Amino acid sequence: MTDQRPINSLQGFLDGDLKVNPRGIEDSVSDIATRITDARVSAGRTQTEIANQLGVKVSSLEKWERGTASPRSNRLTALAGILGVSVSWLIVGHGNEPTSTDDRDEIRVELTRVHAQLADVLNEVDVLLARLGNAHDAS
8 A cells, every 4th residue: 555645735845846846946945035026016115114124134135035045934924914915925926916006006096985985874874873863852
């Protein structure tokens, strides 16, 4: 009987399994570096801003973006949160991708519209509550 363990793609990736990552794990470091840079640029943030927010030196972030060093898991998690992407997207390119500046502007416009609609609805609720209170007082 052969060992029929399910293939764990993350474990295979980390082990350098060529079926999971045909280019090898070394190439994935440059992919992570590219994704960190892409997410930072899409967020419209500078290396200095991100480094300060993470509490690391700018030179550390530069190394991560060049692929000469990798952030620890806690920094990677914080970085994902700051940049609005998922950790899985930073590591393997699947998950919540960065939102471009154009998309954010579009989202802001839509949020402003919805906020105005919500304000109108809340005003209507106030009017109805006042009418209900007046009707209750009259009876």
